[in-house]
């Protein structure tokens with residue numbers, strides 16, 4: 001059984017098709033989905049999905065792109081939801097130095113506040129990082145007691161080593177593996193096998209090869225392509241990898 005560790009099923013681009021998408025995924029042995037919110041506007045939608053479908057696990061948080069759009073009492077609302085829904089995780093939160101460098105100070109403020117909630121309520125946190133590993137690392141050391149998933153992971157080999165030294169960090173790989181360079185593949189070998197996870201980030205991050213073969217949008221069933229690529233990189237049978245990933249998933253999701 002596979003888990004898509006980071007996706008956005010509440011996105012209006014795929015939400016109308018949700019029944020079909022879940023069925024397609026089930027047919028590929030993908031039975032669990034961590035659905036991440038991005039800001040106050042979509043939190044209730046994420047939680048509704050998780051109430052309706054037991055295989056959808058919710059995460060709510062403020063994405064670095066949307067910090068400026070947040071209301072003054074965003075943190076109160078977020079904490080209230082975490083109290084109300086014990087299985088709710090935190091995400092997608094993070095730092096982005098590429099798409100919204102100008103809000104960096106605010107991003108850091110939001111990030112720290114949300115990590116504090118992760119600690120207070122013992123919830124795993126799904127993290128977006130674009131070109132900000134050097135800023136993220138001190139935070140992750142400070143919050144080394146919080147379980148963290150680095151979404152669509154990519155970093156330099158030096159940084160990967162530093163991050164791998166923190167035992168509560170999990171490394172989640174997306175379809176970018178299918179596009180990607182030798183470099184990313186080398187980094188995978190620096191990560192402990194029991195802390196590798198997979199995701200699609202649906203409906204985003206459609207791999208170029210799938211685009212070329214006519215896919216229009218990314219969907220959770222495409223996780224199977226990420227699995228196959230990862231098995232090829234690690235030079236093991238996809239079924240063996242699947243077993244290990246199921247174990248990794250359970251470790252990530254069980255408390256604390």
Ligand SMILES: [Zn+2]
Nearest residue numbers: 006036092201
């Ligand atoms: Zn995402």
